[in-house]
Structures are given as C-alpha cells and as structure tokens.
Amino acid sequence: MTTLSSDIAEDEKTRTSVGDYLKHHIRDYGMLVALVVIMAFFQFQTDGVLLKPLNLTNLILQNSYIIIMALGMLLVIVCGHIDLSVGSVVAFIGALAAVMMVSYDLPVVVTVPVCLLAGALIGAAQGYWIAYWRIPSFVVTLAGMLVFRGLTLALLEGQSLGPFPKSFQAFSSGFIPDPFGLDFRLLSLLLGVAVGAGMLVFGLRARAKQAHFSHVEEPIGFFLAKNGIIAAAIIYITYLLATYNGLPNVLITLAVLIAGYSFFTTRSVPGRRIYAIGGNEKAAKLSGIKTERLTFLTFANMGMLAALAGLIFAARLNTATPKAGVAFELDVIAAVFIGGASMSGGVGKIMGAVIGAFIMGVMNNGMSIMGVGIDWQQVIKGLVLLAAVIFDVYNKSKGES
C-alpha cells in the first residue's frame, strides 16, 4: 500500500492557509461575523447604548427563553421535524406555575420540578404521535399550539395571575451574589476570565491530542486568533456586566445549557444518532438505530426546555398571562434557521442556533432603541431570515458544483 502512505504524507505536507480554511468554513463562521457586524452597526447607530451594561443585561434577559428553546428546537429540526407548540407551552407552564404558587401557595421547590415534568410530558405526548404513528410533526404540534393556548386560557380564566414569590422571581431577574462587597462585581468578572481562559486551555489540549493522531486541519494562527477573540469578547462582556449588577442567574443557566447541549450534539452517541436520523432516516434505521425512540425523546426534551423557558418568562414578567409566548415559536424556529440548520434535517449546530437567537435579539433590541416601529421591525427581521437562508443555500450549492 505504498500509494496510501504517500497519500497521507501528502496530507501532512499541505499546510492549510488561513484564507483557504476560511473559504471552506464560511458557513461555520459567516453567521458569527454577521452577528458581530450587526452589533457594531447598532452600537454605532444607538450611540453606544447597545453595549451599555444595563442594556446588555436586558438583552440577555430578554432573549434567554428564546435561546433555551432554540437548543431544543435545533435537535427537533436536525431530527427532521418542527415544533410549533412551544409558544403555547410557554404560556401553559407559566399559567400552571402561577396557579400552583399563587392560587395554591405551593412552594417553589415543588412547583419548578412539577412544571418541568409537565413540559416533558407535553413534549412526549406530541412526540408519541410523531414518532410511533408517523403523524407529521407540523400537524401534531399545530394541534398542540391550539390545545395548550386554550388550556392556558382555561387555567387562568382569561385573567393574568401574579405576583410570584421573590425566590421564584430570582430565576430570571436575580444576579449571582458577590462576596467581595465592592461596587464592582469582581466575582462575575473572575468567572468570565475563568471561562475565557478555560476555553483556550481546552482548545489547545484537544488540538494537541488531535495532532498526536493525525494532521490538524485548522491553521494554528487561525485557531489562536479565533479563540483569542472569543475569549476577549467573553471577558469584555462579563466586565461590562460586572460594572452593573454582575452576571444574571439566567446567564449561568444559559451557559450551562449551551455547553451541555453542544457536548451532547457533537460528542454523545445519541446526539450523533439524531443527526443520522435527520440525514437519512432509512439508513439510520438499517444501521440499528431506534429512530422512533430517539424522535420521541427529542420532542420530550423540547417540551421540557419550553417549560423551563415558560418559567423564566413568567418569572421575568412576574405574572402569568394568557397572551404569554405568542409567536415565540416563530422566533425560535427563525433563530435555528438563521444559525444554519437545514429544513430537511441532519444539519445544524448548537452554537449556530445560539448565534441565530442573538442576531434576532440584537436586532429587536437595537431597532427598539433606535425607535424603529414594530411594523418595520418585522419586515427587517423577515428579510434577515430570508437572507440568512439564501446565503446558506447559495454556499451549499457552490460547495457542490
């Protein structure tokens, strides 16, 4: 096999240049670049209001529930399905929490697990028909959207219900405590520095391990620049937040979930299998994958994340209203598609969905600060969604020709 060993030698000789590498990975970084450009644009247009610590905190709080649901929706879409019911589930769980805590005075520690479980059951109930009966997810979750909106109205009797106990409100409006007792939230900054540094260290270690086995495709200069910029951005953002109230509790929840789901999608066996189902369900099935069960669990997971989003949203408004979460499903689905997921399944990344959600969030926030009317905001958001998907499809077709 002399030809082969020379093939490998060939591989090792050709050092990929940064330009070539970027050209091949434009889909991976295009949206991140777009987010940075959009942020810079609004930072300039709003005379620096966008990145003011107060606004930055609000930006995170306002978008946390969309991002949380985008994590679950990414899995659903990668699996080749869609979930239209999440907005209604947000409202229903908010209502359920309000009834439990406000009307029946049940403690937070009971309410929260029950609500999350209820969400998982709702997702499972829908997933059952989709996975085992092969009813199209569009139809099942459209039904779910109506059912749970209706049940919300029934549960709340058409009224808003609140306020919630303080400890529950802290879910979304609280900040991590600071032991140093300074004006400046030092712990928050230190956490940011730790995360930034940790990312660099883990990245380098993974790279070294990879190099030990074979050729590393990503140029080292690119690797350092990319991780350096991301680490700097994280530290800078935590610094800004530290000058205000510090890191919001929600941000910690978000970070843990994002890390967890990134790991799940890229490294875990079930995660890999979900991509295979979306890519070619028949081939996955013939490879011994229990496609029905995984699809079912994907929906149960979506329901649980929608419930979590519902709790955070209710806690943030400090009231449960029948109109909560209206059209959230559209924002969530848009975020996932802006982030590069494919409608036909099998393609998409957690970080893509998160970036997609931030793009939508920053545009909402920035345009509101600029005083753009709700009418034009929708038009612009719609066009951005379309543009992002066109960009994706264009890149894909270019890659294939």
Add this chain to the structure above:
Amino acid sequence: MDSILEMRGITKTFPGVKALDNVSLKVARGEIHALVGENGAGKSTLMKVLSGVYPHGSYDGDILYDGEVQRFRGIADSEAAGIIIIHQELALVPLLSIAENLFLGNEVQRYGTIDWPATYARADDLLRKVGLKDPSSTLVTNIGVGKQQLVEIAKALSKRVKLLILDEPTASLQENDSEKLLDLLLEFKAQGITSILISHKLNEVSRVADSITVLRDGAAVSTLNCQTEIIDEARIIKDMVGRDMAHRYPGRTPDIGETLLEVSGWTAYHPQHPERKVVKGVDLTVRRGEVVGIAGLMGAGRTELAMSLFGRTYGQNISGDVKMNGRPVDVSSVGRVIAAGIAYVTEDRKALGLVLDEPVAKNITLSNLAGVSAHGVIDDNAERQVALEFRDRLNIRTPSVFQKVGNLSGGNQQKVVLSKWLFAGPQVLILDEPTRGIDVGAKFEIYTIINQLAAEGKGVVMISSEMPELLGMCDRIYVMNEGAFVGELPAAEASQEKIMSMIVRGNQGGHQA
C-alpha cells in the same frame, strides 16, 4: 416490408459507461416486436432514447419514425407523434379517479373548465376498449395492479397511440391478468397498432411476438423473425447471455467450514397487501468461508428476502427460523440481528445505506458507535483512527475521512458502506447488488474484498442480477423466482444457460425437481 420505426446506430454514453453501443432496431408496422435481454442490457435506455426522455442531441444516431427523422426534445414530442411508453412503475395518481388519471394533463375542457360528463363518458368508452368493467369514477388506489396496467393502456389509447411500448407489463401481474393483457395486445395488432414489448418472460414473448430483438451489454445481438422460423427459448437465452467473461474475477481457493447461518421456511408478506406472499418458504444455508449467490430477475423477491431477514425491515407476517452456529437467534429488530452477527449491505446505497451529507468517518461508525465511545461519549480520535484504518484496508479514495460521503464516486461510496458493516463485526454479510452502478476497476476491488472476507472465515451471501458476477465469485448459487428458491447449483455445475432456464421454467409455473 413497411417499417414504422427504425433506430439507426444509437449510441448513448453516461459518465464512464457506454449504455448503448451502436444499436439498431427496426420495427415493422402493425407487428408486436419483443425486446429481450438481461437486466442492464440497455432495453430501458433504448426506449428512453426513443420516447425523448433523453432528448435529441444527448445520443448519437438517428430515429426514423413514420419515414421521417425525428428530433424529440421530450416525452411531449414523442407522445404527440403517437409513441406512448408505459413504464414498469405505473405513473398513475392513486387518489384520483380512473377518469381523472386518463385525462391528466389532457383534460376534457369546455370554456376553460373541466367537462365532467364528457370526461366520464369518454373514459368509460376507453375502458370498454381495454376490457375494464369498473366505473371510471373509481379511485385508482382501489383497483388492483392488473387493472391499473389496463388504465395505463387506456390512457395511451386516449392519446391516439400508433406505437405502444410496454416495459415489463406483466412483471407484477397474476397469471390470468397477464393472459388478458397479452390478448389485448393481439387485439390492438388486429386494429393496426404496433407494440414493442419488453419482457423477461420468454413464454409470453414467444406467444405474441412477431419478431424479437435481443440486447446484450448495450448492443443489439440479433433480431429473430418468428414468422419465418420457429424460435425456441434456448435460442433466445443463448443470445441473451452468450458473452464471454468480459470481467475478470480475482481467484480464490475456497476454504469452507461448518454451517454458519441457517434459515428455514422463511416467509414474508407484502407490507401493503397482506394477502400477497412475497417470500415463500425459503431455506438457505451459508457456511464459514463460503460465498453464496442468489440469482434471479428483478422482482424475484431477493431484496425482500434479505430485508425481511434483516430485522424485519421489509414485509409483515414474517415467519421462519434463523440459526447462527446451530443456535436459534432473534432477528426481529435491526439491533438484534446485528448483535447476532449478520450485516446487510443494501442495493440502494444512497437511499438506504449512507447519510450523504455526513463525512466518511461518521458513516463508517454509524452501525457501531459503541466501538468508538465510552459511557455514551464519542472519542473523536478513536473514530478517526477507525476511519483511517478502513480507508487503508479498503482503499477508499477520498481526500480526507472528513469528506462528505456524497462527494465520493459510486465505487468509493460502496466501500464506505462495506466499511460500516465490517466495523459492526458481522459473521455473515448479505451483499445486495454490491457492484451496481460502479465502474469495472472498483468492481474488481469489491470482489477482492469479498474474497478476503471469505478467507477470514466469514460467510457471504451475494445477491446479484449480473450472472457472470455470480458465476465468477460464488461457491454455490441459489436461483430465486417469484419469491421461492427454484434451484440450487454448485458453482462448478452452474452456467448462465442453466440459471436462465431455471428462471424461465419457474415462470411457466413448472418447478425443477
């Protein structure tokens, strides 16, 4: 003799393959002309050239029809000229009525709206001509395949057909439905309609055909006139298969051990039509180090047999026993059948074998992710190592194991599918058309891999429509027809003529002793 159609020197090439090589075909006006040949001989391609599916300019040669050179740009052109082709897979919309199907794209209109009374009246009239008594308002889904075939023919009649082409019209029909259809062809002949009949069933061909053209490997081998001489089936078979071994097969000294896989009384029914038995009590054994072939024509039930065995991925009401190494094993789900040591390499690698958007490495590990993970976490480096190993072992030509599998050539894709199943560590591999659609060089490599597997003591079942391939590779060959094994031959005794005559005799309802 006045000929309605003359195709002269038709050559059609696909990337890497010459599907038709200087084929000439002459069809006399008012006759029934049969076109026979093995799978892949070029019959369907020739008819696609004729009907404009491959437009003028995409092939070399001339089509003379009704005395004029034709330049069809698409099916619409050839249909306008009165050439109607009825494909093997019927092109009817199941949830529309017979009448709606008959006039689909050609609706009976009045002031721009559909004239329903006229539609039904004309439809009923057409149905009478083909001898179908069902009302034309019946949904197509509610009538059987035989009647659907008649609807297709009625549709052809509605387009004022002059030359009717039928591609394997009786392949999925019961005996008496086939008879009716052939009678109908003879009736059309009396009315002056010319037909081209593509068929594997030589008894039918000799019953109705006035002349027969035999295609082999993309070339017209002979045209036989049934009126001037008596043509027996042996003569046709000889022309169909009579080529020398064009491909070479790597040599192997068989080292056959004890029985590995033993299947008995395997029976499966059609997934949608529970009354149709698709696999009929098949007994199959595979020994260690043995390559066993399953020969048969398209639709013989070979893939159905393999898939019903492989975790019941085809059919319903499946029964029969499976033993591995003498012990009964559970094959009721794909997971269990893999655990029992059986792998199935599908004939349709793109639709059923690969996740085309994913890289080579991820495809290779898909059926055995446990092999590259610990506690449910995939070790990327282990996965890469596995992929690199298989790349070297099977000589998969790809710039990197992270290349999307969809970007590889057919032969290399097939090697990826093989790698996937080898990584699952099976004792028996069922290979369904392992060399379909790949070039000669890659075929040789696949054959070499198969020989290696046998040498390692694995059992290989090879399903193939290319008989020379089975003869060149297998130690023993089962002949399958209409869902049952109709014969079994040791390689030393097998020949293409013997296999073909077993199949043909099977078609006539006779079983070999």
